[in-house]
Amino acid sequence: MAASEKRDEAAVDGVAALLWTEPTAVRRGPKPKFTLTQVADAAVVIADEEGLEAVTMQRVAERLGATKMALYRYVPGRVELNAVMLERAMGEPEPSGASDWRTALRDWAVDLHGRAVARPWAVELVQRPHLPGPVELEWFESGLRIMTGLHLTGAEMLDVLALLVGHVMAVVRQQSGTGAPEDQLLRALAPVLASRADDFPLTTAAFTQDEGARDDALRFGIGRVIAGVDALLAERDV
Incomplete structure (x- = not known):
């Protein structure tokens, strides 16, 4: 060795x-x-x-x-x-209290985001190879408990949590020190987009349309993961 x-x-x-x-x-x-x-x-x-x-x-x-x-x-x-x-x-996860697994799983991910965004330095430790402790395993236990009874294998449930954790941590990294990363990027790009809008019409449109919906990557991503699980379950119930 x-x-x-x-x-x-x-x-x-x-x-x-x-x-x-x-x-x-x-x-x-x-x-x-x-x-x-x-x-x-x-x-x-x-x-x-x-x-x-x-x-x-x-x-x-x-x-x-x-x-x-x-x-x-x-x-x-x-x-x-x-x-x-x-x-x-x-810290240990807060119980959702929701009876619907979709809402409970969304609450779980939002709770995790709140803990991580309050201490963004912890993201580095979460993403390093490490042995989880009792508190970290309680997060897994809590998330798995929400999905108990669904037509998912243990490996699939772990994959769902891995997708949610990975998304949450990526969003925290992006938000750390910037607040609203898309707005910040738009401010930096504004002069370029104003003068080169014809060269980058799709990028210009994406940044300038639906301004109120920007910087919602957290909930958007969580929703898409949950929707994917819902679609998988629907296929299996046929």
Whole structure:
């Protein structure tokens, strides 16, 4: 096994130990000064204020008033720190309360978008290869629960969630720091479209028609995924 593979395997084991192992007997030695939650929250605050790239073991230790070496008692390294940050950043999903699966699934995706857009740095962590923790798996559990009883296989239900998550995260990336990306792009392109409208008539029309409907990619995409599932179910009910 290559050295990089061994490091990756060790990182996965470290994340699993932090997120999935129940606390056991108290360790020997001094009582820990902090909890893992406090460490994660300190890292989240830094990411909220300055972005993910600003989060280092040293910066987290300084915010807690501890030494960098002391921090390793709680998290072995950056991979494990990222894992506990993601768990704290997203939080558990809110129940939809809708009886119709279409509405409930739409609510699920909109809720996910709200969590991610509030902390766009978390999108980077979601899209990296990683071992999901209990909170992230609860999002899967919640989404799968909505589709229970539909004529879909387990793999198909996971694919539906993957499509929704991928769409939501792509929209958050596009929205991050721009607010309304289509309006921003239109402002940048306005002089070009004004002088070259005959060369790009379809682009000009697309940007200038139905102004009130721009920047609704989130709901449009969610709706199309759900419509696709609905169409598949209709085919199978024939």
